[in-house]
Amino acid sequence: MKTQIPYSFLDLAIIGQDKSTTATLQDVLKVAQKAEKVGFTRLWFAEHHNMPHIASSATAVLIGYVAGGTNTIRVGSGGIMLPNHASLVIAEQFGTLDALYPDRIDLGLGRAPGTDQATAMALRRNDMHAVNHFPQQIEELKRYFRGDDQAKVRAFPGEGAKVPMWILGSSTDSAYLAAELGLPYAFASHFAPEQIMQAANIYRKNFVASEHLDKPYFMPCVNAIVSDSLEESFRLATSFYQMFLGIIRNDRKPMQPPCDSMQGLWSEVEEYHVLQKTSLSFIGDKETVKQELQNFFTIVEPDEVMITTPIYHTDDRVKSIALFAEIMQSF
Template identity: 45%
Template sequence: MTVPFSILDLATIGKDQTAAESLAGSVAMAQLAEALGYRRVWYAEHHNMSAIASSATSVLIAHIAAHTKNIRLGAGGVMLPNHSPLTIAEQFGTLETLHPGRIDLGLGRAPGSDQNTMRALRRDPLAADSFPQDVLELQGYLTGPTRIQGVEATPGKGTDVPLYILGSSLFGARLAAQLGLPYAFASHFAPNALQDAVALYRREFKPSAQLETPYVIAGVNVIAADTTAEAQEMFQATKRARVGLFFGNGRVFTDDEADMILDSPQGQHVLTMMKYSAVGTSEAVLEYLEGFASHADADELIIAHQSTGTEGRLRSVELVAAAAGLVTNVTAR
């Protein structure tokens, strides 16, 4: 495989699992990814979601960084309209100061939550409108000069934490191109505009102090297992879990109920979200990823290992690394 592999760890809290167990699994995944040669691991900001434990993204990154040595870690991403740019500059400036050369900062403008949660976050409903200006303000705190006279981020100033624009539409692609920043497309859950967004980004890219040429990271779902049947079983369980996440509203569906919803028009949304999914043995997954990298015109793939349990995700991490030639002699867990 010619493009680097990275991991998007959703810090999923599985069935009959606690948040503490989920976060312990995230530590184990990062340590394994580091040992196997993955480039980076990112964590996403989500709020009020009972199945995701990465809401305090910078705190989680700090914890993982303290339990690893070399692998890059970052936000994929921080939803900047939920925060002041100064606060994020201080948080990630602190992370970079403690773990130099290892921290990434991906930025999104979505709320990462519903309307009630937005109110609980004290988020201004119009905050997303100032996202481009907020990115520039944040960049000033980290690289200088500051855009707010007399205000500096400490720690933060001079840390030059690399910024990435995250998106699933042409808006993010155009902004990343204008600012000369790397662009990460959320094709693991919002696949529809992938090729158009990447083409626009590459066409309109302007070099910057951070980046001379365009750089695209594309998200993709992966479930690699020792047998095709096992992988398909995990994939079906993952889709059922998505049904509960989006339609449950506190209710737990049986497998039959979840499958009925997946077969309904409403369920098509879940299936569309998972359009780009590599499922099967390591060889089949690698073949899919090679084709997807070309399809996405990507410089790097960031993989969301979607098995429903921690052990399944760790095994998927191993199998993909072995198939891609990152490591050899991976034995069954």
């Protein structure tokens, strides 16, 4: 097992019941400041649209807000859904962020819309074939960052910016692309655990060294809910399970407060599907989570691990990431 694995955080900016968007975003910064203090390497936000209980749709704006309220932690996108945007706009946005916060900005890129099909059409102005040009868009984005004084269209700010690019994915398609482009690869196993090993193996086997990276760099994202006791951890996790249950039922709600038990809230079939989609979740006290992580690291051999911690109360979430950092520092 690799030791001293860097650890990072994905914040989905989930709006809880009876909580405003303003309060949610203030809590995002509070969590980021704690993550920085306890040694997290980077903190990312995901682009989602038409979701009333997710506050990360203006991803670049949120990155700037959090980078401005922290000092050393890297802040970035996990990810920007590139087919939703003109590559020039993303180059300008992230070039501006890089100018404001040098050597602290990451640009994770995905091809999914991050929303439903109707909203995707609104974002992409009815060009639903944009997704087919994702690799070409990445190359276009690289050219804007690299700069060409003979080009008719150039990115200012953006040209010359040293913003690390990542490929994000939840399937083997993204693994092939990340390998071909020689870019670091982040895998969304926090909601799509089924193909993690296949994707990791494809990426490593097919990796081609590039100007960006000389060897594969694989970072899976998992769920982590840690507290002082097993009982309390499982109670906190009920908010997380209720959130996934709403996805399965297509009944989206704000994140719900934790409850004593999920019994009576889901059927046996629903329980099976929720636990299947969240199977890469580390829930428990420090000792339990450390042992489970050790097994996970031995099998997957990640270069870095990213966690998301969908806990209702901010103080509980802050405590959980602090305990997770203690676990990672103990390896």
